[in-house]
Amino acid sequence: MSTSGADRKTKWDIVSEIPSLHGKVAIVTGAKSLEKADKAIKQMKEDNPSLARDDLLHPLALELGDLQNINTVAAKFAAEEKRLDILVNNAALLARPLDLDKNGISVSFATNHLAPFRLTTALLPLLKKTAAEYSGVRIVNVGSDVHLKLPPSIQLNNIADFNQSFGSTDSAESNLFRYALSKLANHLFSAELQRRLDAEKVPIVTVGLHPGYVLTDGANRHIDKYHSDIRESIVVRSLSPLDGALTTVFAAAHPEVWEKRDLYGGAYVEPYGRIEQPSEDARDPILAANLWKSSEEALQRIGA
Structure with missing residues (x-):
């Protein structure tokens, strides 16, 4: 069931309704x-x-592939900037074989979840400071509806869970599931972060979203490498990069998100601003809390 944003006349309403962001500071990865x-x-x-x-x-x-350096970058940014109004965690790797980084963690999971988790938590003091002085502070985590394809009852308690193979280290299905796992983590992170901010009465809105299937240069290369046989069927349901950015722009800057922050905070949003129902696992507060704990433990173990 979808709510709010669904009655927009056209996607261009989003663009026309975005106010001036003059004076605000934003990061987009x-x-x-x-x-x-x-x-x-x-x-x-x-x-x-x-x-x-x-x-x-x-x-x-x-x-983002260097987890140990993220705190340093965040500290340098916080030292140079007096405020941070918008953080958009947009960077991600597409489906890939199971390969491990120098810390023994799945590259997909480390880059797509642990890196934005560390960046966001490292910048939280500056985000909270900004929220205490200015309204409208937001954190946007770009996920995907591919998390809906995962088998149910996922566990995310430790690095072994982060590295699960889903039956193969390199098959189309297992590679997709690994990507989906990292996107599930994005949505769980959004929901848990909002719960923690609300508990502290910090006026920040966190939104997780699916931008649509966006035909970027990287997506084109991925299709050519792994899905050339079904390129036409993928392209026909894909969005241009401009259209693919609109849902993120909506979450990051549209007045409705702030005005209805009780509705959008921790929500899962699809094009172009509709709140949709994520998977059952993505709505599990225990799984979200476990992921937060295991993420902190993994980062502490590797000194990040």
């Missing part, structure tokens, strides 16, 4: 290198000259 970040910033400045004139966009040197 996603660029795989400073070169790509610089390229994106250059394009945005060309499209919006006011951004270039006021020097409002800057790259953030953040390697």
Whole structure:
């Protein structure tokens, strides 16, 4: 059952209803290198000259595959910025074989969940400080509806659970399930973070979302490598990168999310702003609390 946002006349209502964000500070993860970040910033400045004139966009040197370095990056950002109004955890790896990072953790799970978990918790003091002075602070975690494909009764109590193979280290189904596991973790993190913020009476809204199937350059390469035989069926139901950004923009900046924060806080949102029902596991507060605990323990064990 969907609620709120469903009655929008068109997706472009979202764009027209976004207020000025002048004075706000935001982080959006996603660029795989400073070169790509610089390229994106250059394009945005060309499209919006006011951004270039006021020097409002800057790259953030953040390697999400290096869990030990995230605290350092967050501390440097907090030392240089007086506020943080919007944090969008957008970066993610698509389905891939089971490979482990230098810490012995699934690369998919480490990059897609543990990295944004560590970045967010490291920046929480600055986010809370901002929320105490200004309204509208938000944390947006970009997940996926692929979490709905997981078998039920998932456990996330330790690194072994993070590294589960789903029957194979490299098959189309097991690779998809590993990606789905990391996206389930994103949604559980959103819900648990909101519960903790509410318990502390901190006025921050956390939203988890599925942006749609977005045909980015990376998605195109992934399709060519793993799903070339069904490319046409994938493309026909995919969104352009511009359309794929709209749900994230809605969650990060639309007034409705703040005005109805009791509704959107910890919610699962799909294009273009509809609150939908996530999986049963994604709604399990015990699983969410266990994931928070096991995430902290894993990061502490590896010194991150």
